[in-house]
Amino acid sequence: MKNVYFLSDAHLGSLAVPHQRTQERRLVRFLDSIKEKAAAIYLLGDMFDFWYEYRYVVPRGYTRFLGKLSELSDMGVEIHYFTGNHDIWAYNYLQQECGVILHKKEETTEIYGHEFFLAHGDGLGDNDASFKLLRAIFHNTVCQKMFSSIHPRWGMAFGLTWAKHSYIKHKKTDQPSFMGEEREHLVRFARAYMVDHPNIDYFIFGHRHIELDIKLERHTRLMILGDWISQFTYAVYDGEHMFLEEYVEGESQP
Numbered sequence: 001m002k003n004v005y006f007l008s009d010a011h012l013g014s015l016a017v018p019h020q021r022t023q024e025r026r027l028v029r030f031l032d033s034i035k036e037k038a039a040a041i042y043l044l045g046d047m048f049d050f051w052y053e054y055r056y057v058v059p060r061g062y063t064r065f066l067g068k069l070s071e072l073s074d075m076g077v078e079i080h081y082f083t084g085n086h087d088i089w090a091y092n093y094l095q096q097e098c099g100v101i102l103h104k105k106e107e108t109t110e111i112y113g114h115e116f117f118l119a120h121g122d123g124l125g126d127n128d129a130s131f132k133l134l135r136a137i138f139h140n141t142v143c144q145k146m147f148s149s150i151h152p153r154w155g156m157a158f159g160l161t162w163a164k165h166s167y168i169k170h171k172k173t174d175q176p177s178f179m180g181e182e183r184e185h186l187v188r189f190a191r192a193y194m195v196d197h198p199n200i201d202y203f204i205f206g207h208r209h210i211e212l213d214i215k216l217e218r219h220t221r222l223m224i225l226g227d228w229i230s231q232f233t234y235a236v237y238d239g240e241h242m243f244l245e246e247y248v249e250g251e252s253q254p
Contacts, residue, residue: 001239003037005040010228013049023229027065028064044118044119046087055148058093069099070098081101085122085135086163121185124205202242208224210226223244233246234247
């Protein structure tokens with residue numbers, strides 16, 4: 001039985017990350033190290049800091065990452081990509097060119113006989129009015145079509161600059177890594193969701209850039225996957241056990 005892997009939040013191409021090329025290569029080396037062991041890989045959003053597909057134009061860069069996804073897909077590894085709040089605007093390029101399976105919203109799926117609730121995590125349990133308004137604008141098809149009319153030179157520059165300022169703003173707020181179960185939006189969401197869906201075994205999220213592994217009930221665990229900017233963390237499921245791991249260069253991976 002091969003492993004199933006989960007990771008998120010690489011924010012490739014971020015103007016706020018000084019080691020972009022090194023970061024991408026490290027991610028690609030990790031994917032290469034698991035290609036013979038993986039049955040499926042779930043990318044839970046924000047793998048790019050800003051991704052917008054025009055009809056005939058896609059963002060510059062990321063060739064090593066996209067090439068590795070294509071290689072893994074060609075080998076028969078299932079690549080599932082869940083869009084986050086930085087890569088909402090993925091349409092069909094990743095599917096057609098790289099062979100990924102694109103998910104535009106949260107989903108429940110069965111993996112090796114267990115129920116998984118998978119999502120990037122943005123908008124779940126968070127009632128902040130300004131964030132909900134911004135999210136609604138980003139998801140609005142009319143707004144997306146209007147943005148598509150902007151020349152890619154200016155559209156991409158705007159998106160990357162916006163994402164940079166968003167990252168810096170959140171860094172300056174000095175938000176604690178873990179705010180406690182009662183204040184964490186994703187924990188609150190999961191507990192509420194379990195009331196009507198008690199059979200969920202694992203909730204797996206990205207978005208928060210923290211490593212978290214807690215038990216919600218005797219048979220239910222919640223994991224937040226950290227990031228691939230400074231933590232290089234991921235979860236791996238072997239059909240029986242789930243582990244939250246850190247990728248360290250040169251070490252063999254489970």
